[in-house]
Amino acid sequence: MTFRLGLTGSIGMGKSTTAQMFRDAGLPVWDADAAVHRLYATDGAAVAPIAALHPAALTPQGIDRPALKEWIAADPAALGLIESIVHPLVAADRAAFLASTTGDIAVLDIPLLFEKNSEAEFHATLLVTAPAALQRARVLSRPGMTPAQLDLILSRQMPDAEKRRRSTHIVETLTLDSTRAFVHALIAYIRQVPHA
Numbered sequence: 135m136t137f138r139l140g141l142t143g144s145i146g147m148g149k150s151t152t153a154q155m156f157r158d159a160g161l162p163v164w165d166a167d168a169a170v171h172r173l174y175a176t177d178g179a180a181v182a183p184i185a186a187l188h189p190a191a192l193t194p195q196g197i198d199r200p201a202l203k204e205w206i207a208a209d210p211a212a213l214g215l216i217e218s219i220v221h222p223l224v225a226a227d228r229a230a231f232l233a234s235t236t237g238d239i240a241v242l243d244i245p246l247l248f249e250k251n252s253e254a255e256f257h258a259t260l261l262v263t264a265p266a267a268l269q270r271a272r273v274l275s276r277p278g279m280t281p282a283q284l285d286l287i288l289s290r291q292m293p294d295a296e297k298r299r300r301s302t303h304i305v306e307t308l309t310l311d312s313t314r315a316f317v318h319a320l321i322a323y324i325r326q327v328p329h330a
């Protein structure tokens with residue numbers, strides 16, 4: 135049995151950095167965002183069904199994300215329609231990854247894990263978090279990001295406090311060394327604890 139560890143966290147909390155630490159420790163990591171990028175790329179499985187719903191999103195490079203965002207902004211039904219195509223394909227990609235994984239622990243990096251109420255699909259969940267001021271400073275240091283844009287993104291994400299309540303494990307990504315030590319300790323802990 136492969137132990138499924140769900141990894142999640144809000145914008146700028148250090149999810150990608152932490153996922154890389156699990157990779158460096160030798161664990162297989164599946165990335166939900168990367169799966170969606172594959173599905174939208176040329177010949178990706180979501181290209182034809184999404185183009186059938188919204189032809190303006192079709193380009194030679196696959197599905198155009200800005201075109202989808204315009205559609206979502208203009209039509210309240212759009213996101214639900216996109217999700218009804220993308221989510222089963224993402225689930226199939228994840229199932230194929232898990233079926234091909236022989237390791238004892240697999241990490242599944244899923245930005246919307248709690249927003250989509252998926253926690254029952256994992257043996258444990260790890261939330262990456264940081265104090266709000268550190269999160270802001272990290273995100274605002276990205277080129278092109280403004281305080282107004284960040285506030286809009288944060289207002290649409292589930293509050294960090296709610297994610298903290300729902301996760302089984304939490305790591306504060308204050309320094310790279312302390313986070314790496316936590317990652318190694320969590321792997322050792324999961325390997326010690328008997329699970330079905």
Ligand SMILES: CC(C)(COP(=O)(O)OP(=O)(O)OC[C@H]1O[C@@H](n2cnc3c(N)ncnc32)[C@H](O)[C@@H]1O)[C@@H](O)C(=O)NCCC(=O)NCCS
Nearest residue numbers: 166167170199200202203206216217220221224245246291
């Ligand atoms: C809306 C799209 C075109 C925006 O793409 P873009 O590259 O600009 O941004 P990105 O994918 O990083 O998303 C930005 C933010 O939008 C929010 N978001 C994206 N998808 C969803 C969704 N289905 N429900 C709620 N929020 C969402 C998230 O908070 C995310 O952090 C894209 O996210 C999309 O096609 N989403 C639908 C597919 C989906 O559900 N993906 C989520 C992973 S399964």
Ligand SMILES: Nc1ncnc2c1ncn2[C@@H]1O[C@H](COP(=O)(O)OP(=O)(O)OP(=O)(O)O)[C@@H](O)[C@H]1O
Nearest residue numbers: 144145146147148149150151272307308309310313
């Ligand atoms: N453990 C850590 N210690 C110190 N700084 C960190 C740590 N993890 C991440 N950071 C810093 O925070 C920034 C954001 O990290 P990262 O890109 O991993 O976040 P993310 O949660 O994946 O973001 P997003 O959800 O926006 O993609 C990085 O530029 C990095 O400098």
